[in-house]
Amino acid sequence: MNALVAQLRHRLVVSCQAYPGEPMRDPDTMRRVALATAAGGAAGIRAQGLADIAAIRDAVGLPVIGLWKDGDDDDVFITPTLDHALAVARAGAHVVALDGTSRPRPDGRTLGETVAAVHERTGALVMADCATFEEGVAAAEAGADLVGTTLAGYTAYTRKQPGPDLDLVARLAREIDVPVVAEGRIHTPAQAAQALRAGAWAVVVGTAITHPTTITGWFASAMADAR
Known part of the structure; x- marks a missing residue:
C-alpha cells in the first residue's frame, strides 16, 4: 500500500475549484480556500488547473489530487490526454486525476497506456474518474491507484441522482482491490459518513464546502419555495 494512499484512508478530501468567470476563479483564492479546509480537518485537496495545483502544493502540506479540465x-x-496528465504531475500533483471512462481519449491512447506513462515518467499516482461499475473495474485493471465515482451521473449514459451513487461505491468496493473514492453530489456530513459505510476508502466533497455560489443558491431556492 502506497503511503500517500494509506494517509487518505477513511478521510476527507476537499475539492477546491471555481468555475471560469467566477469571482473566486483565482489561484491565490483557491490556495486560501485550501488552507482553510486543511485547518478544518481535510486530509487531502483536489485542485483543478496548473496554477492552482502549484499554489496549493506550495502552501498546504497535504496530498494534492490534481486535474486539468479542458474540452x-x-x-x-x-485531464483528457497524456500531455495534460504529465503537466498536472509536473505542476506538483501527488495524484493525477483523469477521465477513467470507456470513451475514446482525444490523443488516441488507451487508459492503460496513459496510466503507465504517468507512472513511468513522473512517479505520480493516478486516480481514474469513472461513471459506471464496468469502467471502475477496467480502470483498476489498467493500473489506476485509486478509482473514483466522480463521473457517475455526469455522462450521457448514466442517470444523475439527487445524491451520491452509494450503490456504485459499495459495488466497486466489494469487487475491486483498488481503493474506491466516493465523489459526486455529497452535500452533507451524513452522506459522507454513508459513503464510508458503503466501503469508500476516502470521500471527496467539493461544492458543499467550497462553492459559495451554489450553496447560496440552495438557501435562496428553499426560501423562495417557502414564500
Whole structure:
C-alpha cells in the first residue's frame, strides 16, 4: 500500500475549484480556500488547473489530487490526454486525476497506456474518474491507484441522482482491490459518513464546502419555495 494512499484512508478530501468567470476563479483564492479546509480537518485537496495545483502544493502540506479540465463537458475533459496528465504531475500533483471512462481519449491512447506513462515518467499516482461499475473495474485493471465515482451521473449514459451513487461505491468496493473514492453530489456530513459505510476508502466533497455560489443558491431556492 502506497503511503500517500494509506494517509487518505477513511478521510476527507476537499475539492477546491471555481468555475471560469467566477469571482473566486483565482489561484491565490483557491490556495486560501485550501488552507482553510486543511485547518478544518481535510486530509487531502483536489485542485483543478496548473496554477492552482502549484499554489496549493506550495502552501498546504497535504496530498494534492490534481486535474486539468479542458474540452466539452459532454466529452472526455478531465485531464483528457497524456500531455495534460504529465503537466498536472509536473505542476506538483501527488495524484493525477483523469477521465477513467470507456470513451475514446482525444490523443488516441488507451487508459492503460496513459496510466503507465504517468507512472513511468513522473512517479505520480493516478486516480481514474469513472461513471459506471464496468469502467471502475477496467480502470483498476489498467493500473489506476485509486478509482473514483466522480463521473457517475455526469455522462450521457448514466442517470444523475439527487445524491451520491452509494450503490456504485459499495459495488466497486466489494469487487475491486483498488481503493474506491466516493465523489459526486455529497452535500452533507451524513452522506459522507454513508459513503464510508458503503466501503469508500476516502470521500471527496467539493461544492458543499467550497462553492459559495451554489450553496447560496440552495438557501435562496428553499426560501423562495417557502414564500
